[in-house]
Amino acid sequence: MFIDSHAHLTSREFDADREEVLKRAADAGIRFVINPATNLDDSRRAVELADRHAMVYAAVGFHPHDARLADDRSLAAIEELSTHPKVVAIGETGLDFHYDFSPREVQERVFTAQLAIAQRRDLPVIIHTRESLERTIALLREQIVRLPQWRQSKRHPNGRTPGPRGVFHCYPGDLSTAWNLVEMGFFISLPGIVTFRKPGLALDVAAGISTEHLLLETDSPYLTPVPHRGERNEPAYLPLIADRIAEAQHLTPADIGRATSYGVFRLFSIGEAPAPRFTYTLKDSLYINLTIRCNADCVFCDRKGEAVVKGHNLKIDREPTPEEVIGEIGDPARYAEIVFCGYGEPTIRLDALKTVAKWVKDNGGRTRLNTDGHGNVINKRDIVPELVGLIDGVSISLNSTDPTQYGALMRLDGQRYFPAMVEFARESVRLLPRVVMTIVDLQDVDEEKARAFVEKEIGAVFSKRPYF
Ligand code: SF4
Ligand SMILES: [Zn+2]
Numbered sequence: 347m348f349i350d351s352h353a354h355l356t357s358r359e360f361d362a363d364r365e366e367v368l369k370r371a372a373d374a375g376i377r378f379v380i381n382p383a384t385n386l387d388d389s390r391r392a393v394e395l396a397d398r399h400a401m402v403y404a405a406v407g408f409h410p411h412d413a414r415l416a417d418d419r420s421l422a423a424i425e426e427l428s429t430h431p432k433v434v435a436i437g438e439t440g441l442d443f444h445y446d447f448s449p450r451e452v453q454e455r456v457f458t459a460q461l462a463i464a465q466r467r468d469l470p471v472i473i474h475t476r477e478s479l480e481r482t483i484a485l486l487r488e489q490i491v492r493l494p495q496w497r498q499s500k501r502h503p504n505g506r507t508p509g510p511r512g513v514f515h516c517y518p519g520d521l522s523t524a525w526n527l528v529e530m531g532f533f534i535s536l537p538g539i540v541t542f543r544k545p546g547l548a549l550d551v552a553a554g555i556s557t558e559h560l561l562l563e564t565d566s567p568y569l570t571p572v573p574h575r576g577e578r579n580e581p582a583y584l585p586l587i588a589d590r591i592a593e594a595q596h597l598t599p600a601d602i603g604r605a606t607s608y609g610v611f612r613l614f615s616i617g618e619a620p621a622p623r624f625t626y627t628l629k630d631s632l633y634i635n636l637t638i639r640c641n642a643d644c645v646f647c648d649r650k651g652e653a654v655v656k657g658h659n660l661k662i663d664r665e666p667t668p669e670e671v672i673g674e675i676g677d678p679a680r681y682a683e684i685v686f687c688g689y690g691e692p693t694i695r696l697d698a699l700k701t702v703a704k705w706v707k708d709n710g711g712r713t714r715l716n717t718d719g720h721g722n723v724i725n726k727r728d729i730v731p732e733l734v735g736l737i738d739g740v741s742i743s744l745n746s747t748d749p750t751q752y753g754a755l756m757r758l759d760g761q762r763y764f765p766a767m768v769e770f771a772r773e774s775v776r777l778l779p780r781v782v783m784t785i786v787d788l789q790d791v792d793e794e795k796a797r798a799f800v801e802k803e804i805g806a807v808f809s810k811r812p813y814f
């Protein structure tokens with residue numbers, strides 16, 4: 347299931363067959379389409395279309411091309427239209443210094459006015475920017491400083507503040523700027539350009555941005571993906587874009603669909619929050635959410651936040667029995683790996699872990715344990731020999747090679763737990779087939795030192811995972 351976060355279905359190109367286009371989209375697995383508007387008339391059409399079709403939502407506003415058509419009255423009309431229940435955003439708005447169809451100062455004034463509407467209406471914005479990224483960001487920063495409560499959205503489903511407040515549609519910039527925008531509370535949306543023979547920066551961004559901050563769009567009727575170049579674009583082609591991004595991310599199209607649909611839920615409140623799960627798939631592996639307890643309290647952990655990973659909600663309210671887990675696994679040989687993890691530290695449930703792992707091994711599956719490496723302290727004995735024959739791979743969070751920093755990051759006694767974790771890692775390297783040690787991509791952590799420590803002193807494989 348996918349959501350097309352940007353398609354101009356109200357455009358003339360769809361006058362002849364709009365209903366069929368929506369039907370084809372539904373048949374292609376598109377659950378919802380957001381129709382952004384370009385001016386006041388188009389905003390009215392977008393609202394009417396959304397009114398008629400359950401799968402369509404509208405954004406209302408003035409595109410920078412049409413900014414010269416905006417005046418106080420038409421902007422007031424946009425604000426009035428935005429009270430319609432199926433209007434989920436203000437947009438598309440922004441700056442376009444490539445075509446300059448409206449004078450730049452007019453574009454800037456109308457963009458700022460629409461940011462203020464979004465703030466008053468507690469709505470996100472859909473931003474168009476072309477050859478104007480720096481200026482767009484500067485105006486956004488000014489506006490966020492002026493209207494800080496905009497980031498404290500009451501609409502945000504989990505009430506977490508600050509909430510996401512907009513999307514850069516058809517994002518034209520590089521990856522590092524994209525990360526800055528994510529930090530400012532914005533999503534990045536990529537269209538069919540990622541499928542082009544010359545995708546420019548878009549494919550870099552597709553590969554490097556976290557899927558928790560990515561949306562999918564066709565920008566229909568424009569930017570038709572390969573292999574339909576030269577034809578009119580339509581939402582039914584969205585899976586082609588998802589396939590290419592999945593490839594770039596080393597994920598499945600289903601992972602991309604789930605993660606980006608959750609992004610749409612967070613940003614636009616469309617759809618619903620995913621239900622908590624004991625087991626969930628990522629790529630070709632099945633993850634077992636074995637526990638809700640943890641002995642640590644890492645500063646970067648999302649336990650107290652949303653705890654949603656690629657659209658899977660990990661916030662279970664009780665721990666599953668081994669029988670429940672086994673029932674959900676089905677045939678373990680279908681998966682590359684059965685991964686023991688949790689919304690917490692899985693070795694806290696060592697007995698359940700061993701019972702399920704034994705069943706998986708007896709039934710032809712492969713197993714991995716994701717752990718903080720404190721299992722020996724938690725269980726008050728050396729547990730690694732007990733994992734022999736049950737666990738094929740272990741991923742241990744190294745976090746830092748400095749016990750003090752380690753303790754600060756995990757909010758526990760580093761002088762006690764760091765050596766315990768290292769001992770667990772050494773013993774795992776000695777007794778188990780494959781050991782990986784990971785750090786989170788945090789500025790203060792010395793990556794090269796960590797890599798050398800893992801590879802030379804422990805003899806494990808080093809890996810880095812993104813902070814988000
Ligand atoms: S060890 Fe894992 S689950 Fe526990 S607090 Fe740290 S990141 Fe969160
Ligand atoms: Zn558009």
